[in-house]
Amino acid sequence: MIVKSLRSYSRQSRCFGVFAIILLGLGVLGGGVYADPLPSWNEGPTKQAIVQFVRTVTDKSSPNYVPPEQRIATFDNDGTLWCEQPTYFQGFFTFDRVKTLAPKHPEWKEKQPFKAILENDMKALSAADEKGIGEILMTTHAGMTTGEFEGIVREWFATARHPRFNRPYTDLVYQPMLELLGYLRENGFKTYIVSGGGVEFMRPWTEKAYGIPAEQVVGSSIKLKFEMRDGKPVLMRLPEIDFIDDGPGKPVGIQKFIGRRPVAAFGNSDGDHQMLQWTAAGEGLRFMLLVHHTDAEREWAYDRQSPIGRLDKALDEAQSRGWTVVDMKKDWKRVFPFQ
Amino acid sequence: MIVKSLRSYSRQSRCFGVFAIILLGLGVLGGGVYADPLPSWNEGPTKQAIVQFVRTVTDKSSPNYVPPEQRIATFDNDGTLWCEQPTYFQGFFTFDRVKTLAPKHPEWKEKQPFKAILENDMKALSAADEKGIGEILMTTHAGMTTGEFEGIVREWFATARHPRFNRPYTDLVYQPMLELLGYLRENGFKTYIVSGGGVEFMRPWTEKAYGIPAEQVVGSSIKLKFEMRDGKPVLMRLPEIDFIDDGPGKPVGIQKFIGRRPVAAFGNSDGDHQMLQWTAAGEGLRFMLLVHHTDAEREWAYDRQSPIGRLDKALDEAQSRGWTVVDMKKDWKRVFPFQ
Numbered sequence: 229m230i231v232k233s234l235r236s237y238s239r240q241s242r243c244f245g246v247f248a249i250i251l252l253g254l255g256v257l258g259g260g261v262y263a264d265p266l267p268s269w270n271e272g273p274t275k276q277a278i279v280q281f282v283r284t285v286t287d288k289s290s291p292n293y294v295p296p297e298q299r300i301a302t303f304d305n306d307g308t309l310w311c312e313q314p315t316y317f318q319g320f321f322t323f324d325r326v327k328t329l330a331p332k333h334p335e336w337k338e339k340q341p342f343k344a345i346l347e348n349d350m351k352a353l354s355a356a357d358e359k360g361i362g363e364i365l366m367t368t369h370a371g372m373t374t375g376e377f378e379g380i381v382r383e384w385f386a387t388a389r390h391p392r393f394n395r396p397y398t399d400l401v402y403q404p405m406l407e408l409l410g411y412l413r414e415n416g417f418k419t420y421i422v423s424g425g426g427v428e429f430m431r432p433w434t435e436k437a438y439g440i441p442a443e444q445v446v447g448s449s450i451k452l453k454f455e456m457r458d459g460k461p462v463l464m465r466l467p468e469i470d471f472i473d474d475g476p477g478k479p480v481g482i483q484k485f486i487g488r489r490p491v492a493a494f495g496n497s498d499g500d501h502q503m504l505q506w507t508a509a510g511e512g513l514r515f516m517l518l519v520h521h522t523d524a525e526r527e528w529a530y531d532r533q534s535p536i537g538r539l540d541k542a543l544d545e546a547q548s549r550g551w552t553v554v555d556m557k558k559d560w561k562r563v564f565p566f567q
Numbered sequence: 568m569i570v571k572s573l574r575s576y577s578r579q580s581r582c583f584g585v586f587a588i589i590l591l592g593l594g595v596l597g598g599g600v601y602a603d604p605l606p607s608w609n610e611g612p613t614k615q616a617i618v619q620f621v622r623t624v625t626d627k628s629s630p631n632y633v634p635p636e637q638r639i640a641t642f643d644n645d646g647t648l649w650c651e652q653p654t655y656f657q658g659f660f661t662f663d664r665v666k667t668l669a670p671k672h673p674e675w676k677e678k679q680p681f682k683a684i685l686e687n688d689m690k691a692l693s694a695a696d697e698k699g700i701g702e703i704l705m706t707t708h709a710g711m712t713t714g715e716f717e718g719i720v721r722e723w724f725a726t727a728r729h730p731r732f733n734r735p736y737t738d739l740v741y742q743p744m745l746e747l748l749g750y751l752r753e754n755g756f757k758t759y760i761v762s763g764g765g766v767e768f769m770r771p772w773t774e775k776a777y778g779i780p781a782e783q784v785v786g787s788s789i790k791l792k793f794e795m796r797d798g799k800p801v802l803m804r805l806p807e808i809d810f811i812d813d814g815p816g817k818p819v820g821i822q823k824f825i826g827r828r829p830v831a832a833f834g835n836s837d838g839d840h841q842m843l844q845w846t847a848a849g850e851g852l853r854f855m856l857l858v859h860h861t862d863a864e865r866e867w868a869y870d871r872q873s874p875i876g877r878l879d880k881a882l883d884e885a886q887s888r889g890w891t892v893v894d895m896k897k898d899w900k901r902v903f904p905f906q
């Protein structure tokens with residue numbers, strides 16, 4: 229039985245092998261003309277708009293040609309490149325840090341909003357004020373060196389699992405957006421993340437997950453201080469906000485860290501609104517895209533009323549100005565790489 | 568006479584052409600082995616140290632091999648890539664801005680330190696306190712959009728001339744350092760500027776002068792604010808310091824903007840000391856270099872006592888730890904491209 233099964237498998241493999249070679253041959257012959265750079269995107273106006281934009285700005289004979297050094301594309305992260313529900317993944321990281329640190333802080337059992345996190349009481353947590361949230365963030369994100377924090381982040385990503393999908397958080401990246409990042413890079417674009425998330429929370433894994441190196445990640449940050457510790461220089465993470473890369477902070481972050489206006493910008497919420505406005509206001513052809521979460525079955529469906537990733541004003545402007553809006557349910561053949 | 572001269576020129580040209588072809592042939596045959604990537608550097612231990620470092624970290628069989636994505640090299644600007652005497656070039660820019668704006672500010676005629684600038688009274692200017700200097704900087708660098716400031720900077724560089732050399736400031740870049748930048752890039756390094764100078768004062772011209780694009784320039788900055796002006800988004804430059812990229816600020820700037828520790832760092836003053844310490848403290852082989860200004864004839868000679876570009880503590884550490892120190896007079900065959 230086993231032998232028969234193996235033989236059958238071997239025959240199938242051979243057939244598949246020949247088939248694969250033929251396909252490969254066609255692919256090679258077809259070259260860039262017929263190969264689909266965005267296989268997880270359904271055919272339709274959204275995909276057409278992307279391809280049309282890229283073809284135009286890379287066409288030297290077009291009046292809208294953009295030289296390679298100016299091909300800057302900026303991507304929001306949460307809700308644009310990976311999920312952001314039921315809360316931002318950096319939120320889960322923060323909750324886990326509080327629980328890990330709790331044995332050293334017995335007072336947290338009675339102190340809000342730490343108590344709420346330790347008791348998984350999301351209702352009490354949502355009642356926390358800015359001061360309380362700030363205290364949680366600084367306790368979990370500051371008071372160590374940059375190297376120590378990087379180790380904590382790496383360790384968490386290696387072990388933590390998303391509550392709905394029971395998978396590492398870095399599995400929950402969007403396959404169509406990975407293809408879009410690759411397609412833009414193949415066409416000479418430099419791809420950047422411009423996210424409200426903490427920059428040092430993202431840098432350890434963006435290269436592997438998105439092909440975006442650490443130096444092309446712009447995010448929120450706390451202050452750093454250079455110090456000598458036992459004769460060795462370290463950078464201490466201080467409990468003080470340095471920069472909030474969200475909303476009107478996104479164009480500021482782009483100017484501070486990149487120093488060029490993007491020709492294409494990708495977001496999914498009102499926190500990306502000003503980044504898209506800033507991009508749209510540049511000269512020549514620009515491309516603005518919003519991911520609209522419309523797929524409760526494969527991912528989530530939310531927009532104007534959502535406390536996380538609210539998409540309201542930016543959606544209105546996208547509709548009135550003809551920016552591209554992805555209908556996740558309709559436009560994406562596949563959501564995650566693992567599906 | 569003209570005909571004869573032309574004939575002679577034509578004969579010379581032909582001879583030169585043949586000669587050039589032979590040279591080119593030798594060059595091509597010689598390939599990378601014999602071509603000197605650093606022709607403006609005299610042979611000696613400094614040049615040897617540079618070449619040895621680059622060969623080692625790019626040699627896959629070496630235990631000190633560094634993968635390309637980690638090949639980050641950071642360069643100070645003032646005094647390392649271009650001159651900084653008799654004062655920082657951004658100082659000259661600032662004086663010129665004060666003079667340009669003076670007609671709209673009749674009160675400056677009697678108000679220090681503006682008065683000192685208008686009267687070219689460097690002694691009175693050097694007596695100005697931090698508040699006065701801050702006021703001058705903010706008056707000349709803030710209160711306009713990023714686009715307007717870029718225009719002002721471009722205009723200044725197009726017209727201003729250095730007092731000693733009577734040339735555009737961007738002519739006063741060091742030929743040996745241009746070759747070093749190119750040599751590192753040919754070997755897979757990403758080259759960055761990490762300067763105490765204003766980031767938006769540098770970005771408009773670093774690509775052309777150094778081959779370093781805007782997004783690879785780290786510098787000091789003032790705060791920016793996103794605003795809508797007549798329905799168009801702008802970034803206003805606010806009269807408030809955002810970040811000082813000097814001394815202990817340089818490792819901070821490197822971590823904020825690049826997010827990776829350099830494997831090679833290049834400076835010339837105590838303002839670069841911590842950048843070199845931070846670089847040296849990384850694992851594996853690292854390269855630290857200081858440009859020592861020893862050439863009063865071709866450039867300037869200054870170090871421990873200089874108010875501009877003081878090199879004192881960093882020189883001591885370089886000597887005790889074996890960092891590479893360029894003796895400009897001895898190590899550089901040529902200082903400027905125009906010589």
